[in-house]
Amino acid sequence: MDGAEGESKGYLECAAQPGLKLEVKAGDIIGREGNVDVSRLEDAEYMSRKHARFLKKSDSWFIENLSTKSFTYVNGKQVAPESQVEIKSGDRITLGTARCTFRVEESD
Secondary structure, eight states: OTTOTTOEEEEEEETTSTTOEEEEOTTOEESTTSSBOOTTOTTGGGSOTTOEEEEEETTEEEEEEOOSSSOEEETTEEOOTTOEEEEOTTOEEEETTEEEEEEEEEOO
């Protein structure tokens, strides 16, 4: 679906920095050494270096917890290390102490 009409983009809105959007694509890794830039997040220091991966299968998004020390939560439920959970627009995601909301934006 590269560049296809109606393709969705994911992003995170984090509570500590209102108005800041972190774009995520399928395969992106979020963390202090991931390819999603978290340098502007005040509470990123408690994320693992490679905390979680965003995946997309068909029209569904997933988050995979890559961290065994820092926690990942979706809507208050802990995601076990090395497991995946489906996420939808509006879901609350906590990465270490960073509290974010996952959003999906449909492109035209």
